[in-house]
Amino acid sequence: MDEECLGSEELPVFSDIRRYYCEYCGICRSKKTLITSHINLHHKELEDAKDEKNDDADGVKSNNTCDECGATFKKHAYLLQHMQSHLLEGK
Numbered sequence: 001m002d003e004e005c006l007g008s009e010e011l012p013v014f015s016d017i018r019r020y021y022c023e024y025c026g027i028c029r030s031k032k033t034l035i036t037s038h039i040n041l042h043h044k045e046l047e048d049a050k051d052e053k054n055d056d057a058d059g060v061k062s063n064n065t066c067d068e069c070g071a072t073f074k075k076h077a078y079l080l081q082h083m084q085s086h087l088l089e090g091k
């Protein structure tokens with residue numbers, strides 16, 4: 001009898017389990033980190049393409065690129081700041 005009580009008390013736990021879905025192929029994982037690593041493994045090209053689209057949406061061309069390390073910045077001022085750090089490194 002006590003076991004039945006425990007059983008019904010445990011039920012709400014099930015609804016507490018989070019499910020995360022891959023937005024590209026729809027697979028289901030219990031942790032978001034698992035989905036993130038799955039996307040990096042299987043859909044990295046698509047994820048990269050999405051990033052480029054986001055840049056276009058902001059009306060920013062990727063011409064603010066660091067010649068030293070290839071890093072890109074949304075604003076030219078950020079690139080200048082970044083270049084300063086390269087100069088300070090003495091590279």
Ligand SMILES: [Zn+2]
Nearest residue numbers: 022024025026
């Ligand atoms: Zn997937």
Ligand SMILES: [Zn+2]
Nearest residue numbers: 066068069071
């Ligand atoms: Zn750089």
